[in-house]
Amino acid sequence: MATEPLSTGPTTRRTVLAGAAAVGLTAAMAGGAQAASAASGATGGGRHPVRELFGRLPDGTEVHRWTLENGGTRLRVLSYGGIVQSLEIPDRRGRYANVSLGFDNLDDYLKATTFFGALIGRYGNRIAGGRFTLDGRTYQLPLNDGQNTLHGGTLGYDKRVWDVEPFSGSSGVGLVLSYLSPDAEMGYPGTLTVKVTYTLTPRGSWRIDYHATTDRATVVNLTNHTYYNLAGEGSGDVYGHELTLDASRYTPVDPTLIPTGELARVAATPFDFRSGKTVGRDIRAGHPQLLRG
Structure with missing residues (x-):
């Protein structure tokens, strides 16, 4: 996933990040998803995403889980943090395995420090001293990794509830996850409007597209923090x-x-x-x- 920090001009509103990543796990599992798709007679379009209640935050906010299926691949995503809860892919014999790591309940996600499956922002990885200078001004961020700021700060995008819009069509089925990050949230300048699209293609590949706009100069480095074990969760180390x-x-x-x-x-x-x-x-x-x- 080729993401990098970018900024707009001081008064310009424009796209600051637009990237795409195709997660080619289908090929890694010896074409299993494609074989399963052919065996089931599945064609382009797949099933329309299905929503269910997954849990509630301490303040009562509902967290939903969305299930996507296409090309033999099944993907489950939470509105909390845009978390990929599971990614199930069949092997060449059609036997499914969840190749991503995560939890089966919301409480464990709320307590965890591993960022399992989550969307990361406003800035992925560490910022030294939690401090950066942009256009001659220095910004101080909250420190949450010793003397540094990690993955956006104490309340990064992984801990936000995203708006979710499902879609389905001949190019695939998926979700558009949106989040409005206000100016000065976690110390970052500029209001950032973020959209991340998860797509399952008819061939069973999972694609991620990132898009963000800002109303003033800022730094952006978006990514997804899924951990993978291609032999399936619970199968041992990698x-x-x-x-x-x-x-x-x-x-x-x-x-x-x-x-x-x-x-x-x-x-x-x-x-x-x-x-x-x-x-x-x-x-x-x-x-x-x-x-x-």
């Missing part, structure tokens, strides 16, 4: 999963996990996945950067 990354450099971090600015080469380090290897092969190699995780 150390045996094979991974290929076409990346020749990585960004080292300091002891508080803030990037140092260096672009280090992956060659001769545990971070070299260019030729593909299992996730766990070098995970206990004792590299200083691994020990900082």
